Amino acid sequence: MHAADRPNLGWIASQGRWTGFFSNAALEQIASLAGPLVEVGTRSVVPDGAMRQPVYLVAEGWGYAYHDFPDGRRYVVDVHVPGEIVGVAAACGSRRAPRLGTLTPMTVARLDGAELCRLQASSADMAAGLCRLLAVEQTELTEQMGSLVRHTAYERVAALLLRLYRRVEKRTPTGRTVFACPVSQQVIGDMLGLSVVHVNRSLRRLADDRILHKRASDVEILDAAALRRIGA
Amino acid sequence: MHAADRPNLGWIASQGRWTGFFSNAALEQIASLAGPLVEVGTRSVVPDGAMRQPVYLVAEGWGYAYHDFPDGRRYVVDVHVPGEIVGVAAACGSRRAPRLGTLTPMTVARLDGAELCRLQASSADMAAGLCRLLAVEQTELTEQMGSLVRHTAYERVAALLLRLYRRVEKRTPTGRTVFACPVSQQVIGDMLGLSVVHVNRSLRRLADDRILHKRASDVEILDAAALRRIGA
DNA sequence: CGATGTTTTGATAAGGCTCAACTAAGGTGG
DNA sequence: CCACCTTAGTTGAGCCTTATCAAAACATCG
Numbered sequence: 271m272h273a274a275d276r277p278n279l280g281w282i283a284s285q286g287r288w289t290g291f292f293s294n295a296a297l298e299q300i301a302s303l304a305g306p307l308v309e310v311g312t313r314s315v316v317p318d319g320a321m322r323q324p325v326y327l328v329a330e331g332w333g334y335a336y337h338d339f340p341d342g343r344r345y346v347v348d349v350h351v352p353g354e355i356v357g358v359a360a361a362c363g364s365r366r367a368p369r370l371g372t373l374t375p376m377t378v379a380r381l382d383g384a385e386l387c388r389l390q391a392s393s394a395d396m397a398a399g400l401c402r403l404l405a406v407e408q409t410e411l412t413e414q415m416g417s418l419v420r421h422t423a424y425e426r427v428a429a430l431l432l433r434l435y436r437r438v439e440k441r442t443p444t445g446r447t448v449f450a451c452p453v454s455q456q457v458i459g460d461m462l463g464l465s466v467v468h469v470n471r472s473l474r475r476l477a478d479d480r481i482l483h484k485r486a487s488d489v490e491i492l493d494a495a496a497l498r499r500i501g502a
Numbered sequence: 503m504h505a506a507d508r509p510n511l512g513w514i515a516s517q518g519r520w521t522g523f524f525s526n527a528a529l530e531q532i533a534s535l536a537g538p539l540v541e542v543g544t545r546s547v548v549p550d551g552a553m554r555q556p557v558y559l560v561a562e563g564w565g566y567a568y569h570d571f572p573d574g575r576r577y578v579v580d581v582h583v584p585g586e587i588v589g590v591a592a593a594c595g596s597r598r599a600p601r602l603g604t605l606t607p608m609t610v611a612r613l614d615g616a617e618l619c620r621l622q623a624s625s626a627d628m629a630a631g632l633c634r635l636l637a638v639e640q641t642e643l644t645e646q647m648g649s650l651v652r653h654t655a656y657e658r659v660a661a662l663l664l665r666l667y668r669r670v671e672k673r674t675p676t677g678r679t680v681f682a683c684p685v686s687q688q689v690i691g692d693m694l695g696l697s698v699v700h701v702n703r704s705l706r707r708l709a710d711d712r713i714l715h716k717r718a719s720d721v722e723i724l725d726a727a728a729l730r731r732i733g734a
Numbered sequence: 735c736g737a738t739g740t741t742t743t744g745a746t747a748a749g750g751c752t753c754a755a756c757t758a759a760g761g762t763g764g
Numbered sequence: 765c766c767a768c769c770t771t772a773g774t775t776g777a778g779c780c781t782t783a784t785c786a787a788a789a790c791a792t793c794g
Contacts, residue, residue, distance in 0.1 A: 345647075411644065418650045654782095
């Protein structure tokens with residue numbers, strides 16, 4: 271797909287993870303709002319530009335949303351898997367939107383969040399879709415918070431990689447035990463509230479226990495049943 | 503207000519924290535959906551009854567939402583302050599809704615979440631309001647997760663009580679430094695991923711440092727500026 | 735008044751952090 | 765092609781935070 275192409279309905283509908291929440295009419299509206307697919311270089315932060323609250327459709331590549339704090343600590347809100355939609359809550363009413371960074375080169379289409387909001391006010395179809403999307407996102411956030419609250423570091427890392435596996439498989443089901451996961455240990459630590467060092471040791475234990483093996487940019491699941499048990 | 507009364511538009515509109523997201527028409531629809539105000543005894547779990555996904559308007563009293571896990575650990579998702587609306591995300595698409603418990607005797611009005619969903623599909627006004635509500639809830643969840651990720655126990659406890667103060671003040675602004683907060687240390691621990699013992703010690707340190715003083719069912723803020731600095 | 739749940743305190747253990755050094759893997763420029 | 769730089773991952777030692785266990789002091793409520 272060339273960089274100047276605009277995402278069309280067919281492409282959007284094939285994304286799988288979130289498109290199920292919307293009617294075809296709403297998806298067409300989203301497609302009509304989307305800008306051209308543009309590439310974003312590795313490690314550069316996606317610029318905020320002129321749009322007040324940009325929403326992104328991620329075509330290829332991985333990114334993440336984060337907040338920096340004055341004390342130097344960083345908090346990674348979430349990682350963005352190819353095929354997902356990013357920033358809807360921020361567009362619909364959030365005050366301070368997180369910043370976006372990339373984990374690999376990305377190809378994204380940009381929408382004006384304010385436009386999406388306006389559409390939501392006039393089209394019941396669109397609003398209903400957004401509601402469902404936001405509700406499910408909330409459930410997932412709640413689950414992740416549960417993991418932070420009651421899991422040890424070892425369990426948290428396992429649970430996170432299991433969640434990412436499910437998200438990746440949702441878009442392109444392969445049934446295989448290896449999946450792309452170009453997420454650095456630093457980012458994992460900033461998501462889970464752990465130091466890089468401890469993330470590293472947890473991953474080593476998971477590998478030693480023959481549960482899963484994380485390499486530079488992918489993960490191999492060695493014992494799915496045990497993984498589900500640990501990260502439940 | 504008698505137990506058999508039904509919440510009317512005036513009452514609903516006076517709640518303050520969430521009603522601002524909805525148009526008057528949508529608030530009227532919500533009012534028309536609401537059942538009578540019923541009392542719920544202390545410590546008893548609000549029964550799920552026949553409704554698939556109940557939504558509650560909390561008129562008086564405090565409650566909380568939680569999950570129990572097979573290993574005996576418990577995770578408190580959130581505390582519910584009087585005047586708030588509870589369970590919207592669960593009604594709009596969440597899979598497993600958390601269970602509800604009470605911290606004090608409560609008076610609540612019940613709505614059928616499925617009805618609310620149906621309304622949302624037909625009324626753009628209602629859907630827009632729900633979107634904004636869900637988006638703001640997501641922001642707050644995200645903030646709370648940030649607190650879990652980058653704060654120490656001491657800071658987490660401070661940040662939680664500051665958040666609760668703001669929520670209570672939102673409904674009934676008093677400008678005073680004492681606010682009702684009938685939340686047990688156990689529940690605080692289950693929200694923040696801390697043991698009761700450590701919550702206790704953190705509260706003691708906050709009192710010793712003259713930041714705030716938590717008593718059985720209220721909290722006195724002694725140094726608002728320092729509290730904001732700690733719980734930022 | 736006992737019976738239950740909540741808060742408090744002490745002592746000890748474990749989990750996770752920090753610091754520091756070292757390896758491995760890409761670049762990049764000469 | 766190699767020397768150098770940067771970034772990510774790895775490992776060890778020691779310390780600090782927080783959990784666990786145990787028990788006492790308080791409340792609250794039939």
